[in-house]
Each structure stands twice: as C-alpha cells, then as structure tokens.
Amino acid sequence: MPTVAPLDLTAHCIAASFISDIPHFALADGTVHRLDHGHKHLDAHEGGLLCAVANETRDRLLTGGEDGKVLSLGTNGTAQTLAEIGRKWVSAIAAGPRNAVAFATGRTAHVRLPDGTVKSFDHPRTVEGLAFAPKGMRIAVARYNGATLHFPATAGKPAELEWAGAHIGITFSPDGNFLVTAMQENALHGWKLADGKHMRMAGYPAKVKSLSWGPKGKWLASSGAPAAIVWPFQTKDGPMGKAPLELGTRGDTMATTVAFHPTEEILAIGYGDGMVMAVRVADAKEVLLRRPGKGAITSMDWDREGRRIAFGSEAGECGVIDIAG
C-alpha cells in the first residue's frame, strides 16, 4: 500500500522537487522547505518566490523571486545568488546543461552560461516560458504569437517559430526533435524542428499548466482536462493524426499536474481536489496514492529510483508519497 508522509505548510507550492534525493518544497511566500532528517526551511526570496526548478544534475534547486534575484540552493541550507536584476520579477526559470540557467524578467530572457557570464535577449512581448534544448546550448522562449529559439553561446541570429495566439509554457521533447507550447486558448501547439511542421493539440477545457515527457520521450502527458491527456510521440511525425490517451478520468474535477515515472510508463496525476493517482499507460490501471485534500495539486516530482513522489498543493499541503509503502 502506498503511504503518504504529509508536510502541511501554509502557502501555495510552486515546486516540489527531489534535490540530491531530499524532498524540497518551494512556496510562493518565498520560503523553501526540505525534509532532511526533520523539517527544515530557508527564507529564500523577500516578497515572494515566483518560479523554481531542479538543476540538470538534480543536486541544486534554482529559484526566482519578486526580489529580482535568482538563487541556487544547496541541500545544506545555503543559497548562492546567481543574478540580481533589481525590482523586476523573475517570472520563469529553466535549467540547462553544465549548470546553465535561463530566467525571464518581463520581455527579457537572460541566460547564465556555464562560465558565469550572463547574456540577455530582449523580445517585443513578454517572455512567458523558457526551456533548454536537451542537446547543445539552445533555449526556447514562449511568447505572444509563437516561440523564439536562441543560441546564447554564439552570436547567431534567433530562429522564430510563428503561430497566432499567446504561448504561455514551453518544452522540448527529450530527443530535441519537437518543441511544444501551451497556449492561452486551452490548446497545445507543436513544431517539428527539422521542417517547422505544425502540430495542433486542441480540445482542452482548461489551460494546460503541467506537461511531462514519458520515458524515452514516447509520450507527452498534459493537464487541463478531467483526465490526463497523453499524446503519442513514438513516430517521427509525433502525434499528428493520432488520438491521445485519456488516463485517470474524473467526473468532478480536473487533472492539474502530471509527472511521468523516470523509467516506467506510469503517470502520476494530481487533481484539482488534491487527489493523486498513479496510472499505468499500458492498461490504464489506476492506483490511488493520496485522497483529496484542501486544494489543487500544483507540483509533483519522482525521485531517481521512481519509488517516492514529492507533491505540493495550492493550499500549502505538501508531502511525500512512498509507492511501496
């Protein structure tokens, strides 16, 4: 039986993440909590924390806040300031290879390269989302009417991918062949990067706020519907012409967060009422991991072994689920 070790906190959880296998919870009130032989916490951002993500080697948590700072937090409670932008909000953050970090303030995307130099790229519209390509030093920016690709290590011209509408989130497929954005109008949009071919993935009743790639990039799971919507990416043309799977369908609430197991085709789904389920892709078999709570699940992360899930909710209820119990 799965067991839940709750950690009841008081603010909206921005990111639940295993850092060196220690569960960390970054909250909107600016605090970062961790369960490391007891509950410990750090006041990271004055004013509030806006975004957080694990670095590529998953041994540091990168955070951005209302104080205009970008921090790198270690598991021993220390914080290193990577950048200070003044009174601007750091609204999005992404982790890249060799400790590169990308972050957004307003219409500017900044990239801190492995050698510590920071490059900035201005856009005509707000940088809504950021993602690093899996290979090479390349970032993608989600923006109004499309996406922009930059090569921050070189002085090359950015590549523009156009699609009308507001793009608010962005992710590369693990093989780097596809770029997928979440849109304001309850849809995903994708580009096959080799030829710029468009992929439209529409029909969601709500905005897609959570995306997760399955093992080897064969599936892309998404929130924004009463079920997790899982698109097949096994072939070179992606999901075009294919119907997505609908896993963990609920009648009374929506999937708000999705997280694929690191190696198995098992998807953890967090819902608007705080429930968490695990669903196997092969046969859609469901296992209840956490009963409904006070608020929507906002973040989930599997540990490296795929045995535990750290989760957080908008009401501040956090915790760790042990699958094996």
Next chain:
Amino acid sequence: MSDAQAQIPVTVLTGYLGSGKTTLLNRILSEDHGKRYAVIVNEFGEIGIDNDLIVESDEEIYEMNNGCICCTVRGDLIRTVETLMRRPGRFDAILVETTGLADPAPVAQTFFMDDDVRAKTRLDAVVALVDAKHLPLRLKDSREAADQIAFADVVVLNKTDLVSEDELRQVEASIRRINPSARIHRTERSAVNLTDVLDRGAFDLKRALDNDPHFLDNDHDHEHSHDHDDHDHHHDHAHSSHIEESGVKSIALRGGDMDPKKFFPWIEKTTQIDGANILRLKGIIAIKDDPERYVVQGVHMILEGDHQRAWKDGEKRESRLVFIGRELDEERLRRTFEACQA
C-alpha cells in the same frame, strides 16, 4: 480550482493623465478604510508610497485565437493576478490602474474570459476619472476618453473647481449622453468618498440593481433639458452633433413582456453580430409568465444573464435595455427588440 476561496473584488481605475488618478490611488492606499489593496499600476511613477503590494505591469493585449475580433484580454493582467492570487492572505481587494490611452474592454474582458482569473477574482466596478475642464477637448481628439466613460460604472467628475457651474452641467450632460447608467460624482482633488468607488458590486447583476433602484430610469429627456429646449424624445436629433464628436452613443430600449423563445436568441445573435461595436449593455427584462425580473449585462460579445428577484406588487412589469457603443443601428435594434415582445 478550489471553490473554498472567496473571489477577490477587482476595481479598474481608468482616466487620462492629469485626471487625478494618482491622487485617488494614494488616498486608497493611505486612508484608513480597513481594507488592504494590491495595486497593479502601469508605472510606479508618481505613487509616493512604498508598498510591497504595488505591482508594475506593462499593458499587453492578447487577441484570443478563436476567430472573435473583439475577444481581447490583457496578458499582463492574467499573469499578475494569478501570481497575486497565489498568496491570497496578503490583501482583500485588487485595484487595476490603466493608462489614459488604455482600452478598457480587454481589461474588463480579462475578468470574464480567463477561467483562472475568473475563478479567483470578480470584477467589482470600472471607475473613470474625468477632468471637468479638459473632457470636452479629450472627447474631440481621442477615442479612448469616450470609451472609458462608456465602460464606466462610476464616473468621478474631478477638478470641478476649475470650471463654471454652466460648464459643469454641459460636461455632465456629455457624460450622460455616452453612458446614461453610470453614477456620476462631482469632486475636487479626487476627494470622492471611497465607498462610492470601492466595493460597488457593479458587475454583480443582482447587487448592481439593488444599489440603484432607478437603474435605467433616467432616460435622456432629463439630461437634455440642460442644453436643449425640447423636452420630448427626439433622441436621434438631440444626439447627432455629439455622435460626431465621440462616436459613442447609447440606445435605450423599452418594451413589455418578452417572449423568451424570441428574446434569448435575439440578444445572443445581436451580441454576436454587433459585439465589436457594443461597449456595454445592461438591462432588466420582463419575461412572459415569469414572476422574477431577469437581468442581463454584456461587454462586447460577452453576455451574462440571471434572475434577480420577484417583480414587486405595484411595480410596472417592463423590459428595459441599454446599449452603449459605436455605429449601432438604432432603428434595427429597436425594431428587432420590440419584435421579441410576447
């Protein structure tokens, strides 16, 4: 997505540079009214108060990719409101300041069209500050000044000390012609009672009408008496000069009991066809055989309706509907509205 959380009221403050917005904002932030406001401003600029809850936000219009040309929202507001609402305990209400040149429609539509914003906040009222001295000029040289008045639930007619009583009456009449249902408050130095601008519930159909028992009663004839000799209902004639100035006019329709099978398809079709030109619409409808008053309101193509309360004994069952907009075909609206009567 949790429903447990109460919706936070949002007040939108519009007005030209120099109309007294900053003075009013400073009063709202500093006076002891028992409420904490998060304020979304276009620029920190003039606000001399240091406060964590003042957030700068660059106006960013997003067209929705749904084929509807007037379905625009403010992308910056969606982001900022969502971020603020992650920490709901910090404030009781939100105030959005727009620039003098801002179109108020996308601001208002953001609170109806974005599901996440709508789930956590509710638009309380649009307040327009107007400079009594400069309004006539603004109405001539800009589209935004008329739009802001057309959209307003409350108009604060400021700097009244700079004009004569006669000029003031003319300015008031101009405002009334654009928007017959807005509350007008005359002030100097933005010294309006804060209770007259905050927590109005103007978009709450039921409350708006309870607050304003004479809603839509003030037909044009009263206002016209200030600057026209004729007291009759020749609206078209009386309006013509003004329409050329601002392009915005209001059309007030009255009728008896409506046939629901005709009225609802009509109003939906009308807002689809004329939505781009309709800035606001409000109405109280008497539905045949329905003991309750039905109230409607709209912003461009967005339409909301609900039962309000039972018609009172002795109250005249009557349908009243006001359109405020540009290039509206009054004859067609009147004819088709009247054809919906039971």
